[in-house]
Amino acid sequence: xxxxxxxxxxLEISHLSKSYSGTTVVDDISLCIEKGEIYGLLGPNGxxxxxxxxxxxxxxxxxxxxxRVFGYDNVRNYRETRRLIGVMHQEVVIDPFFPVGxxxxxxxxxxxxxxxxxxxxxxxxxxxxxxxADKKMHRLSGGMKxxxxxxxxxxxxxxxxxxxxxxxxxxVELRRALxxxxxxxxxxxxxxxxxxxxxxxxxxxxxxxxxxNRGKVVAVDSTVNLVKHIERRTLKxxxxxxxxxxxxxxxxxxxxxxxQGRVWRFSLGANQRSGQVLxxxxxxxxxxxxxETHSPSLEDVFVNLTGLDSAGRARR
Numbered sequence: 563x564x565x566x567x568x569x570x571x572x573l574e575i576s577h578l579s580k581s582y583s584g585t586t587v588v589d590d591i592s593l594c595i596e597k598g599e600i601y602g603l604l605g606p607n608g609x610x611x612x613x614x615x616x617x618x619x620x621x622x623x624x625x626x627x628x629x630r631v632f633g634y635d636n637v638r639n640y641r642e643t644r645r646l647i648g649v650m651h652q653e654v655v656i657d658p659f660f661p662v663g664x665x666x667x668x669x670x671x672x673x674x675x676x677x678x679x680x681x682x683x684x685x686x687x688x689x690x691x692x693x694x695a696d697k698k699m700h701r702l703s704g705g706m707k708x709x710x711x712x713x714x715x716x717x718x719x720x721x722x723x724x725x726x727x728x729x730x731x732x733x734v735e736l737r738r739a740l741x742x743x744x745x746x747x748x749x750x751x752x753x754x755x756x757x758x759x760x761x762x763x764x765x766x767x768x769x770x771x772x773x774x775n776r777g778k779v780v781a782v783d784s785t786v787n788l789v790k791h792i793e794r795r796t797l798k799x800x801x802x803x804x805x806x807x808x809x810x811x812x813x814x815x816x817x818x819x820x821x822q823g824r825v826w827r828f829s830l831g832a833n834q835r836s837g838q839v840l841x842x843x844x845x846x847x848x849x850x851x852x853x854e855t856h857s858p859s860l861e862d863v864f865v866n867l868t869g870l871d872s873a874g875r876a877r878r
Contacts, residue, residue: 570633572597572722572753573618578627580613587613589777591627595770600744600754602764602785605774606868611757612652614774615726619649631722645673648720650711652727652757656699662686662710663695670718678719685713688743690736705732712740716747723747724755729763741767765789765860775868788863796856797828797836802849809846815839 573595580588588610595601605611616622618629620640629636631643657665663686670677686692689709694702702710708728715723725744729737744754744767758764764771765785773781773788781788797815804823815828815838828839836855843850 570630571595572599572632573601573755574630575614575618576628576630578614578617578629579625580610580617580622581625587777588617591774591777591779593772593779593782595753595755597632597753598748598751599769600748600756600767602768602771603755603757603774604761604764604771604864608776609774609868610777611774612726615649615651615724615755615757618724619647620644641674645675645718646721647724648715648718648722649724650708650715650726650728652730654704654707654711656702656707656710658699661696661698662691662702665699665710666713666717669714673718675718681719682717685716689713689739705736708732709736712743720752722753722755726757727759728756729758729760737763761859761861761864771860773864773867780867781863785860789858789860795830795858797830797839798854798856799826799828799839799843799850800824800852801826801843802851805848808848809842811842812839 571594573593575591575593578588578591579586587608591610591614603611603614613622617624618631618636620636620643624637629643631646634642634646636643660668666682666686667677686695689712691706691709691713694706699707699710708731712725712728715725723744728740732740741763748754756764756768768785770782770784771788772779801824805826806819806823808817808826812828815830815834818827819825820827828836830836830839836853840850840853
């Protein structure tokens with residue numbers, strides 16, 4: 563039985579739906595992810611990201627739609643698709659019975675894949691698990707458990723790697739090591755699907771991004787194009803002292819006060835310049851201590867589309 567990728571997209575999701583207790587959590591989602599992409603699947607808490615991942619991997623049963631992994635249907639050809647996918651779930655899932663090295667040695671066998679000692683040792687070395695190879699899971703720190711989960715997701719050499727919040731709660735060292743490793747395996751042809759609350763990471767790493775909200779896809783585009791959709795820039799001005807109201811002539815710049823009026827934030831359209839704002843402030847005798855401009859980011863796109871930050875807090 564072959565587990566090699568076939569022709570076609572790495573992952574093709576068509577009209578996928580799932581409900582729990584009458585509540586729809588995945589609502590008619592369709593996505594197509596090409597081979598070799600790093601693809602971001604973003605959304606606030608409760609948007610349906612983890613459920614979508616569970617449907618892709620066969621952990622949950624879909625109620626409508628289909629999923630194809632490198633051309634294989636994940637229901638009819640579930641053995642092939644599970645061999646082709648490696649997944650690091652958001653929840654820490656570990657094996658309490660075996661030490662790290664032993665657990666990784668036998669894990670490929672769960673997929674019918676022969677253990678590759680050289681690859682396994684590379685994972686252990688790259689993820690800093692070498693000093694802990696003889697330890698059982700209960701002796702590992704939280705960060706080391708997540709490192710083990712990354713290694714476990716990769717040990718059978720999947721063609722599609724799904725990382726569900728891989729850097730949540732981990733240190734900067736592991737975060738950098740993980741992204742360096744993701745960049746490496748991507749060069750070798752591995753397709754990566756990523757969910758993360760760290761939107762700066764997604765902006766730096768992802769070729770394309772789908773944003774989910776309340777179970778629906780609200781945007782799909784390249785990362786560059788998504789950011790381009792937000793034309794407005796932000797000008798942040800620190801004043802010498804608190805000011806309760808700025809001049810009415812600045813109303814078109816949508817002024818918003820912070821820090822009891824000591825800081826004011828202005829929104830600049832495509833044809834507006836920060837000098838216009840500063841000129842008016844100077845003419846009114848308002849002393850300026852510091853100025854900061856901010857170009858649109860993926861977080862701005864996210865908030866604009868969902869009204870929430872990545873943790874699900876209202877931002878409008």
